[in-house]
Amino acid sequence: MGSNHRGEWERDMLAAGRLPPGQSLTLKSPVLHVGSVPIFRPGSWDFRVFGLVEVQLRLSWEEFSNLPQTELSADMHCVNGWSRFDNNWGGLLVTELMRRVKLRPEARHVMVHGENKYTANLPIADFLRPTTILALRHDGEPLTAEHGYPLRLVVPHLYAYKSVKWVRGIEFLDRESPGLWEFNGYHIYGDPFKEQRSSS
Numbered sequence: 001m002g003s004n005h006r007g008e009w010e011r012d013m014l015a016a017g018r019l020p021p022g023q024s025l026t027l028k029s030p031v032l033h034v035g036s037v038p039i040f041r042p043g044s045w046d047f048r049v050f051g052l053v054e055v056q057l058r059l060s061w062e063e064f065s066n067l068p069q070t071e072l073s074a075d076m077h078c079v080n081g082w083s084r085f086d087n088n089w090g091g092l093l094v095t096e097l098m099r100r101v102k103l104r105p106e107a108r109h110v111m112v113h114g115e116n117k118y119t120a121n122l123p124i125a126d127f128l129r130p131t132t133i134l135a136l137r138h139d140g141e142p143l144t145a146e147h148g149y150p151l152r153l154v155v156p157h158l159y160a161y162k163s164v165k166w167v168r169g170i171e172f173l174d175r176e177s178p179g180l181w182e183f184n185g186y187h188i189y190g191d192p193f194k195e196q197r198s199s200s
């Protein structure tokens, strides 16, 4: 696609309310993360749900991969300015995960934990949206190592620093507590359509 056509397309998508302000479209698969790509060891891998829950959940790789899977299509918006449209994600919907979890009434916020101590926070209502997915697959294939294999969270309506790759756990909290990037200056909520890129 020529750059003029691309410019027009972006203007159309902005006008249609699909491309958030200040973003450009990419057709590539940008890779962005801090630290190195972790090695997946299925025997010791687990997925934990903990914090303000009545009973903690710990799923092995085998248990996790046998949970019901759904597909959904979503756009991804990185706070650094690129958006990638029409990602097809396959995996466990958070609404489906939550059928197996009983929350304590004080639970209000979520801390998402990835490998290498990466964390991201979000309000519980955003975590519980029907479009939030624990994705095992992208565009019909297992995730690649650099895009989060074996499992990543995808929160399509917030900037992608909330979409934690190599996710290992979900912690429920009674108050808002910043994750890694939120602590280091990114917006605590991160709505791309309000251009909530940084705090203050």
Ligand SMILES: Nc1nc2c(c(=O)[nH]1)N[C@H]1C(S)=C(S)[C@@H](COP(=O)(O)O)O[C@H]1N2
Pocket (backbone or CB within 6 Å): 029, 030, 031, 032, 033, 034, 035, 077, 078, 079, 114, 115, 118, 146, 147, 148, 160, 161, 162, 163, 164, 165, 166
């Ligand atoms: N574990 C982990 N997840 C992460 C990150 C990271 O540094 N570590 N970076 C986030 C950011 S800022 C973006 S834009 C997306 C990029 O996802 P991609 O590399 O699959 O395009 O991953 C998010 N998830």
Ligand SMILES: [Mo]
Pocket (backbone or CB within 6 Å): 032, 077, 078, 079, 080, 160, 161
């Ligand atoms: Mo990002």
